[in-house]
Amino acid sequence: MQILNWIDWVVLAVTLLAIVIYGTWQTRGSKNVQDYLKGGNTSKWWTIGLSVMATQASAITFLSTPGQAYNDGMGFVQFYFGLPIAMIVICMVFIPLYHRLKVYTAYEFLENRFDLKTRTLTAILFLIQRGLSAGITIFAPAIILSIVLGWDLLTLNIVIGFLVIIYTVSGGTRAVNVTQKHQMIVIFVGMLVAFFIIVSKLPQDITFTKALDIAGASGKMKILDFSFNLNNRYTFWSGIIGGTFLMLSYFGTDQSQVQRYLSGKSVKEMQLGLLFNGLLKVPMQFFILLVGVMVFVFYQFNEAPLNFNPTATELVLNSEFASDYIKLQEAQKDNFESKQIEIKNFINSEASESTIESISKANHISKNISNEAKLLIDKVAEKQNIKVESNDKDYVFIHFILNNLPRGLIGLLLAVILSAAMSSTSSELNALGSTTTIDLYKRNTKEKTEEQMVKASKWFTFAWGIIAICVACVANLAENLIQLVNIIGSIFYGNVLGIFFIAFFFKYVKGHAVFMAAIITQIIVISLFLLNEHEIINLPFLWLNFVGCIIVIAISCIIQLFYKNDKKITT
Template sequence: MRPVDWIVLIGTLVTIVSYGVWKGRHRKNLDGYLLAGRQLQWPTIALSIMATQASAITFLSTPGQAYADGMRFVQFYLGLPIAMVLLAIVAVPIYHRLKVYTAYEYLETRFGPKTRVVTASLFLAQRGVSTGLTVYAPAVIVSLLLGWNIHVTNIGIGLLVIAITVGGTKAVSRTHVHQLLIALAGMAVALTIAIHSLPTDVSLLDALHVAGKMGRLNVIDFSFDLKTPYNFWSGIIGGTLLMLSYFGCDQSQVQRYLTGETVQQSRLGLLINGMIKVPMQFFILFVGAMVFVFFQFTAPPLFFNSAARNKVVKTRYASQYAALEQTHAATFASKRNGMREMLAAMHTGDSARADAVAARVRALQTTDANTHKAAADLIAKADPAADTNDTNYVFLSFVIGFFPAGVVGLLLAAIFCAAMSATASGLNALSSTSVVDVYRRFISCDANDRDCVRMSKMLTVFWGLVSIGVGEFASHVGSLIEAVNRFGSFFYGTILGVFVLAFFFSKVGDIAAVSGAVVGQIAVGLCAIFTNTAYLWWNVVGCVVGVVAAVVIQTFLLGVGSRVSGVEASNLGP
């Protein structure tokens, strides 16, 4: 890091945090503190929703995902626009009409306290851990590559987020706008530099051909396979249910559009998100594909986690690792020559020869992947605690190694902004749910607004410290973006099932809903442990099994007339 990078990084962070603290002044009642006085307009809502979902993991891990596995990860988001439309039609009018603070508050009006407690608890457990990962993810990568102390980085990010979030939802939403814009600007700069850093005789079209021939532009795959993590069907079916659950039942997102001044503003915020998110993810993955092309002409390190590499070369495995590095260098040279030969064949219109050379280069790519695997095994032998998945380190290694002074600082600022935006929403939602669904509901029912706001601030700090604590213990989580999504998918189907029952099954009551949720969660657990089903399908399993179980329990065990609490859904429908 050069001085100008430090100036850009610190200047950006100080400006953002100061702005957030300033925006968070004078929130004295719960409506103002938790829901920004329900005054926000759709542009702020839309950007806040997007910033909440786009964590630092999105900007660090997604390009690495494209580098290692191609762009097929974009299919994960195909269900998002469908989910936005369904939520705009069904959920937004109900939440607005009831003027709830949290999604789980609605479940009590529909079912009763048991369902509210179960879903709020699932949320607190799931989001508490996930928020810790969103703090830890950038901290570990930045600290390893820049040589910073991991604990100081983790705690530093956590404290910056707490400073913004204590200011309440308005501060969080307003800073989201700036954070997202900085993060996207950073990625645009990264794409520009990646393309301009290609050899002068390699055009953008050539780069696309190289990426495509090496399987990195595999955006859509219509083959149906339950074991493939990302294909069209898992994205459309599993992805829709995951997004319905995430945006409709996860307080970190629900809180964003509950701030809308009207139903119209909240709906528009969701729909704009539905229109922008898929192209945005395509763009971020495309950056990763271009980084891949860059490293076809510029020698990449054998292992992108340089800290792990530096450790292994100081052990008795050093000579073996050096041999692997030599193999990697030789393979890279052959591959680069093959790339040039392939492009020359393409330029002369000899597609048969181009395809033949491409097949040869792909074989070299497989050889290199095996060398990389052997290096990872060696690193694991030398240090069992080392992170042997270097996907998350690809993008930042590229930034640090090849970007000019000042731009590195901008990219780091972008990553920190993304980390703060997602974490702030998480803390904001954890605090809201703790206060509204636990403290004010069960512990201090007569607490006034001032007490609740004070408690919200204390719980924001508490959950912030919990997140820092989770980050301190997190490690070995593989591709971080996949880890977060897998963890979310484990719970989201079940929670969505409860909301589906609330919206569409008016005869199902509190006990049946809770029982269905338990059965659905067990089914997801069994599916995760005993089958190889891709994690996006867990959402389908949790939701469908939960709903069917609740309906069966209500119909055959409890009887349709035995609902013990709640009001008829028909009175709450859109």
């Protein structure tokens, strides 16, 4: 793996430092809560749209999504099919209500509609899930730099975390919005450059169309799955139903997103910003997945490592199982060479069913060999009591970048991934600090001055930054980082969304019923997730968003029948 030279370091350092310094300088001196938490309500629709996209597009997106496509193809894009539907609903229902009530957080509305305990519970559910997610968004880029620099993950988690804390604490919401515009520009440019470089590195006789044909023959271009098979995690139906509920909850009730559009100048600016996100997000995710598919095609002509995590490879090659690993490497090389014959037949217009089947079979063999290697790595790690990740999905794209891109562009792509990490983490810390300040601190203490509130918000933001760093330091890689973030969200989002739906559409349900139902529902959803993890039931995590929402609504309605005297708190 090649090491960064001075050009890459200059590109990387200048890009990141310019964003941090600019964001800190532009937003210095926020003296009141309106400026610090809502950016003075000055954001235009394009700033809102880019900020909303940047909040969701963390480093995990640019690390994990190409690796997801490399392994499983384009089907993951179905996860986002519910997003445009969610944007329309939020623009019609959520935004006008939040604007009319002049709230700083989404959870203020719940006290107006229900009571203080329901508001507090919902805010706490948000703080738990978003605090965990913030740690993971720091952990993801730390993986990259641990490979590039050879530093340990603990040091990198601390460095990246404090870099984000500096400008987030300094400038509040406006600092986040200002920096995210520039971060998204870096991200768009970097990914476009990466795509064209990958295609240019394919053999001369392999056009983009032929590359898509090869990917299709290998089963990577299957986008739509209309089956109702719950064993398939990503289908059209899980995306439209589960995805819609997840996106409604994320963009409509998650303060890290709500705070982005609450900074808008008007309802129209907020709505246009979200619609912009709804129109652009699915194509953007499709493109990032396509980059991963092109990386897969590249490795059809260039031998891929048996495992993309160099730390794992080094560990096993320095163990007593080195000879077993070398045998697997040789088996992979033999399979690669035999596959080349079938691919040449395929691109020379001999695309018969037997040729396609042979390519598919060769890729299946390669995957089995890779799985054997992972088991061997796990065996060595367990025996030596060393923590190392054998699952290499999150290392695929960074391995390609470091080994195949020209000098300077490596620095740019690393800046892309780190910019994404900083933008997402800053939004999360900003929202965590705001929610703690407004929903817990302000609501449960005596009246504070504007200056005291701003100071408290800065300290809470700083504290959540420290907590996120701690979470990052103890984080383990799951099957895939982007899935881990979505799993954490799905455990909480359905319940929270159900609470808001009750507030909007079930006017006869009062605070006590919702509070009790929310606690019961959260216990049920966590239990369902654990049962699924232990393969006792079959319920993919995306469906938890739908199930959680339905359960809390149903239980609230049932409980309300027994509490006729529970009084409604009016707005």
